[in-house]
Amino acid sequence: MRAALLLAALPALCLAACDDQSMRVQNRYEVYGKAPLFPGGAEAQTPPDGTVAQGDLAVADGLATPPHLDAALLARGRERYEAICTPCHGYTGAGDGMVVQRGFPPPPSYQEDRLRAAPARYFVDVITRGYGVMYPYANRVEPRDRWAIAAYIRALQLSQGARVAAVPGLAEHLP
Secondary structure, eight states, rough: OHHHHHHHHHHHHHHHHHHHHHSOOOOOOOOBBBBBBBBBBBBSSSOOOOOOOOTTTHHHHHHOHHHHHOOOHHHHHHHHHHHHHHHHHOOSSOOOOOHHHTTOOOOTTTHHHHSSEEEHHHHHHHHOOBBTTBOOOOOTTTTHHHHHHHHHHHHHHHHHHHHGSTTTTTGOOOO
């Protein structure tokens, strides 16, 4: 009985010994401050070689292999393209978006031979790293969405160069 009472009172005794102030206010180093504990005396330390940021492996896996091309991927690509890319590239990919109409340097048209011949990975890399005056969108666009946008860009390229008479089943409806 005495042991049970002692065991029941032990947590209360331990908690009573804690100072609430010391639990809320902890010792810490100021950003870029001096830290004699570390080599070189600086608080900010260079990560060890081979360090990988949390989530980087999943991002790399998402960029390594393109997803299966289907209607859902193209629909997602269109949605993301219209939300993110049209301000500069325009709805048809001609490089005539609203910010270009207001004086921003125009991006190249997706109809240029160089870009028509580019693989989808090129567009994913440009979205990831940026190019020219386009800044990187790696932290704004998920890897799968980058592939979806690249697929939609390819669809834009095909649609802008297509002849109406070449559309299957449409020739018999033309005058």
